Amino acid sequence: MSKEVSRRTFLKILGGGLAGVAAGGAVLKRHEIMAFLDADKAAADAGQDMGKVATRYYAPLGKDLSLLGFGCMRLPTRFSAQGRVIDAELGGKMIDFAYRHGINYYDTAWFYHDGQSEEFIGQALKQYPRDSVFLADKMPTPVLESLNQAKDIFQTQLDRCQVTYFDNYMLHSLSSREEFDRLYIQEGILEYLRQEKSRGRIRCLGFSFHGDVPFFQYLMDQYPWDFCMIQLNYADWNDPGEAPSGSRQAGDLYRKCREKNVPIFVMEPVKGGNLADLPPSSEAVLKEMHPDASMASWALRWVGSKEGVITMNSGMSNLEQVLDNIRTMSNFTPLSPAEERAIQRSLGKSADSAAIPCTYCRYCDPCPYGVDIATVFQLYNRFGEPAGIDMAHPDRADDAKKRQFLTRYQNNLERNQRASRCTACNICLPRCPQHIPIPRDIRAIDDMVQQFSLDTGKVVI
Numbered sequence: 001m002s003k004e005v006s007r008r009t010f011l012k013i014l015g016g017g018l019a020g021v022a023a024g025g026a027v028l029k030r031h032e033i034m035a036f037l038d039a040d041k042a043a044a045d046a047g048q049d050m051g052k053v054a055t056r057y058y059a060p061l062g063k064d065l066s067l068l069g070f071g072c073m074r075l076p077t078r079f080s081a082q083g084r085v086i087d088a089e090l091g092g093k094m095i096d097f098a099y100r101h102g103i104n105y106y107d108t109a110w111f112y113h114d115g116q117s118e119e120f121i122g123q124a125l126k127q128y129p130r131d132s133v134f135l136a137d138k139m140p141t142p143v144l145e146s147l148n149q150a151k152d153i154f155q156t157q158l159d160r161c162q163v164t165y166f167d168n169y170m171l172h173s174l175s176s177r178e179e180f181d182r183l184y185i186q187e188g189i190l191e192y193l194r195q196e197k198s199r200g201r202i203r204c205l206g207f208s209f210h211g212d213v214p215f216f217q218y219l220m221d222q223y224p225w226d227f228c229m230i231q232l233n234y235a236d237w238n239d240p241g242e243a244p245s246g247s248r249q250a251g252d253l254y255r256k257c258r259e260k261n262v263p264i265f266v267m268e269p270v271k272g273g274n275l276a277d278l279p280p281s282s283e284a285v286l287k288e289m290h291p292d293a294s295m296a297s298w299a300l301r302w303v304g305s306k307e308g309v310i311t312m313n314s315g316m317s318n319l320e321q322v323l324d325n326i327r328t329m330s331n332f333t334p335l336s337p338a339e340e341r342a343i344q345r346s347l348g349k350s351a352d353s354a355a356i357p358c359t360y361c362r363y364c365d366p367c368p369y370g371v372d373i374a375t376v377f378q379l380y381n382r383f384g385e386p387a388g389i390d391m392a393h394p395d396r397a398d399d400a401k402k403r404q405f406l407t408r409y410q411n412n413l414e415r416n417q418r419a420s421r422c423t424a425c426n427i428c429l430p431r432c433p434q435h436i437p438i439p440r441d442i443r444a445i446d447d448m449v450q451q452f453s454l455d456t457g458k459v460v461i
Helices: 007-023 030-045 088-100 112-125 147-161 177-186 189-199 213-222 250-260 271-276 280-289 295-304 319-330 337-349 373-387 399-412 438-456
Strands: 055-058 063-066 068-071 077-080 083-086 105-107 134-139 166-174 202-209 227-231 264-267 309-315
Touching: 030 088, 030 319, 055 309, 063 068, 063 309, 068 319, 083 088, 083 112, 088 112, 088 319, 105 309, 112 134, 112 147, 134 147, 147 166, 147 189, 166 177, 166 189, 177 189, 177 213, 189 202, 202 213, 213 250, 227 250, 271 295, 280 295, 280 337, 295 309, 295 319, 295 337, 373 399, 373 438, 399 438
Parallel strands: 068 105, 068 309, 105 134, 134 166, 166 202, 202 227, 227 264, 264 309
Antiparallel strands: 055 063, 077 083
8 A cells, every 4th residue: 555545545444444444455554544634634624524423412511512522541652762652643633533523522631641641632622713622631539638739730730731621520530438528528629629610610510430339329419510420331231220240330320310410421431442352252243233333333332322421432542443433423323122132142142251341541550569450451351361261260271372372471561560570469459440359360360370381381581
């Protein structure tokens, strides 16, 4: 393929996603992706109808927001002398592409990309009229200690994002009543944020949630909120009367929002990418009904079919994800009863999955002993569990699969990042939104790695 993407290839990519082009034998390099994005901009500048994603009316602002939001947690990155940084050129063009195709909601946070996300999105959105985009940011609960610190953080966020107000502002990652009462009530941070709302520097005030159901009910019953953001996807849904378990409590949270008529914003609609890469048996159920639909499109349509959902944030890290998500939301149709049943059948097929329910959000970072927790779990979920390797029964894997996993493990983790560094200090446990028993699972993976090394004679160096 030449350095310029042809018009025919351009239309093919837009219609079928990059995966379809790759399947046809084309492998798009970075400069070809950039050329595609430039071609899309040129087509829009020439007056071509580019199509727009669906919107939902958001009463607190009296505006239509895009049903698909751009989550700025997993932006494209590149290596630099300072380490891994956001690829500002590619990321900026992806944001511009999203804006042209109707995405007007952008969600960032203090922690995302170690603070780079706020600066990046602020710069990227400067080129558009301020009232044409809706920007969300969050008060970083896990690092808060005092009201004065919260004031400094809020001003820094405005400065980083180069704005005078946030459309949505959240108390980030509320996980326990003790922490909420201590910081936001006793320290006065909630009252301060309400004052900022009265000053116009916050248009709508809400929270993002990572706690349990009783705490959520307390927040919704005792305090007024313009909106809230919850983790909502079909894997985490629990039906009425079904006791919540770990992250499987989304049904209870959703129903409480509807009871209180609080608008819902959604994080992890594809569960950190886990619902985009299903076990073969589960994928087969959905492919039987729609052979050409991506697994991610099923997850997005499931969330979008829920009444009360305003915007679902998808952390899109590459152009393929952007294209597929925009394609799904531009021709959005709610799931039919038959499609709902297909998802339920797919869940039944994967109920015995041994995958770790990690969304790779990295809220557990940093580990004081250097363990790269998210990557350890991701390696197991991508290369272990799908290959039939069960960390609870490592002896059942054949030697070839053991060697393949050890190779992946060694090549993707530095020695000081591996599971063997874990001391079970438990610092990571309260940080995990999915309530994963992290030290237990990290130790199980390390035991598995050590067993594989003994069984195969392959030394992990």
